[in-house]
Amino acid sequence: MCEAKVYLENDPSGRPIMEEVILLQPEGDGYRLTGLLGEQKWVRGRIVRIDFLRHTVHLAAPAEE
Numbered sequence: 044m045c046e047a048k049v050y051l052e053n054d055p056s057g058r059p060i061m062e063e064v065i066l067l068q069p070e071g072d073g074y075r076l077t078g079l080l081g082e083q084k085w086v087r088g089r090i091v092r093i094d095f096l097r098h099t100v101h102l103a104a105p106a107e108e
Contacts, residue, residue, distance in 0.1 A: 045065075045098065046062070046063040046064060046065055046078075046079055046098065047064045047065075047067075047098045047099060047100050048061070048062045048063075048064070048098065048099050048100070049061045049062075049064050049067070049076055049086070049099075049100045049101075049102060050099060050100070050101050050102070051086075051088065051101075051102055051103070051104060052091050052101050052102065052103040052104075053103070053104075059099075060076075060084070060086060060102075061076050061078060061084050061086075062078075063078050063079040063080075064076050064077065064078055064079075064100070065077060065078065065079050067100060070085065072087055072105060073085055073086050073087035073088055074086055074088070074090075074102070086102060087104065087105060088102040088103055088104050088105055089102065089103055089105060090102060091103045
């Protein structure tokens with residue numbers, strides 16, 4: 044399977060914000076994440092890194108205005 048784990052950069056817990064992500068769609072100033080079972084989560088931020096070997100996506104929170 045090719046699901047991904049999505050992490051927020053600089054999150055001290057180091058835990059993914061969502062696992063088994065099968066779809067990541069840009070939406071406004073963030074992304075809509077869709078999981079294997081259809082659950083969805085919207086996250087504000089920008090992509091910092093995608094690691095295809097480890098199946099991870101790393102997002103950074105946008106700078107505060």
